[in-house]
Amino acid sequence: MFNSQKSFEDRLSQWAEFRDGLEDTKDPIQATIDQYNKAPEVSIHTDPYDQSSWPTPWELIQENLYCGFCRLLGIAYTLQLTDCFSDEQFEIHIQRSRETGEIYYLLYVGERVVGYTGETHVAESDIPNTHDLQHRYNLSL
Numbered sequence: 142m143f144n145s146q147k148s149f150e151d152r153l154s155q156w157a158e159f160r161d162g163l164e165d166t167k168d169p170i171q172a173t174i175d176q177y178n179k180a181p182e183v184s185i186h187t188d189p190y191d192q193s194s195w196p197t198p199w200e201l202i203q204e205n206l207y208c209g210f211c212r213l214l215g216i217a218y219t220l221q222l223t224d225c226f227s228d229e230q231f232e233i234h235i236q237r238s239r240e241t242g243e244i245y246y247l248l249y250v251g252e253r254v255v256g257y258t259g260e261t262h263v264a265e266s267d268i269p270n271t272h273d274l275q276h277r278y279n280l281s282l
Contacts, residue, residue: 142202143180149203156202156219163223170253170262173216178259180207180215187211189235189246192278198222210246213256217248221282226250231280236272245272 142155159176163169186208188194196204198218201211213233220226232249248255253262 142176143205143207145181145205152202152205153199160219160223163219164225169223169225170216170220170250170255173219174255174260174262176219177207177212177215180212181205182212183208187214189233190276198282213246213248216255217250217280218282220250221280233278233280234274235276236268236274238269239271239273244275 142152142159144152147155163172166172183206186204186206187196187210189210195214196211198215201207201215201218207215217231217233220229221231229251230249234245234247234249236245236247237243238245246256247268249265250262252265254265254268255262257263257268
């Protein structure tokens, strides 16, 4: 799916096959996190604070450049385009830790949160109350 040697059409096809496979997966959020952790990484590609600059799902696949924020977008878009998450609300929150000043880009999918740790998703209740919400964006395709 992220092989830059493959054509855009081939990567789109692989992405569709991956999404289809999520319908029967025990933990589709984790499977999607694991898949996007294999994506080619760049330092900064998209401005998280300007939603009008965010790439569409198809632009992400075509450009094949994933900063940390674009990985989160890719996870969101992938899950949104599955039947098993068709009734869920998707939001991206930009939060700052009052303790460390660190910025977190978090994807809220129902009661689950992606992005607090890079390796898995956590319950919304696991996000410390020492984080201040800077921005909240509703995602819809």
